[in-house]
Amino acid sequence: MVVFSEDHIQETRRRGRIEVICGSMFSGKTEELIRRLKRAQFARLRVEIYKPAIDTRYSEADVVSHDSHAISSTPVDSSASILLFTSEVDVVGIDEAQFFDDGLVDVCNQLADSGVRVIVAGLDMDFRGRPFGPMPALCAIADEVSKVHAICVKCGELAAFSHRKVKNDRQVLLGETEEYEPLCRQCYRKAIWAEEENGRSDGYK
Numbered sequence: 001m002v003v004f005s006e007d008h009i010q011e012t013r014r015r016g017r018i019e020v021i022c023g024s025m026f027s028g029k030t031e032e033l034i035r036r037l038k039r040a041q042f043a044r045l046r047v048e049i050y051k052p053a054i055d056t057r058y059s060e061a062d063v064v065s066h067d068s069h070a071i072s073s074t075p076v077d078s079s080a081s082i083l084l085f086t087s088e089v090d091v092v093g094i095d096e097a098q099f100f101d102d103g104l105v106d107v108c109n110q111l112a113d114s115g116v117r118v119i120v121a122g123l124d125m126d127f128r129g130r131p132f133g134p135m136p137a138l139c140a141i142a143d144e145v146s147k148v149h150a151i152c153v154k155c156g157e158l159a160a161f162s163h164r165k166v167k168n169d170r171q172v173l174l175g176e177t178e179e180y181e182p183l184c185r186q187c188y189r190k191a192i193w194a195e196e197e198n199g200r201s202d203g204y205k
């Protein structure tokens with residue numbers, strides 16, 4: 001008797017759905033996205049991957065995670081371009097979804113309604129701890145949401161916050177370990193209070 005896991009059933013059954021992978025920086029969102037997309041490729045499904053053109057930290061054409069397991073992708077400058085580029089696919093992956101416009105919600109619904117499995121990864125909160133771009137709406141319409149966590153660099157607990165270590169008020173500041181650190185709620189609060197005492201007030205209140 002062959003027993004298929006839930007994962008396997010999802011990969012072979014061609015039925016539209018929306019999966020969201022959300023979390024802080026360094027939480028392994030992109031790694032989890034790539035893991036699911038690679039499994040879909042192994043199952044001989046046709047896979048397309050998109051990311052916002054804004055994210056040029058690594059290679060222009062690849063979704064690259066921090067451990068360099070790359071998978072080829074198309075940079076697009078708006079969510080509408082995803083529909084223009086997508087035809088004859090089974091699975092669409094979208095990375096760094098927080099940087100897309102709000103139209104991404106409709107785009108994901110349209111793809112899923114037409115039978116495509118859509119897997120979206122993105123930051124759920126900005127550095128102020130506020131819901132980021134279209135992510136809260138995407139979580140609401142998703143069939144399944146996975147919240148992944150980093151490890152707090154101060155205390156070792158699970159971390160959900162991306163703390164910006166450098167002073168900069170812009171919501172979008174692409175960066176790595178020089179600019180950001182993952183913190184748990186308690187350590188994040190402490191860091192923000194300390195910054196306010198030192199005259200930095202760009203953290204959340």
Ligand SMILES: [Zn+2]
Pocket residue numbers: 152153154155156157183184185186187188
């Ligand atoms: Zn902590």
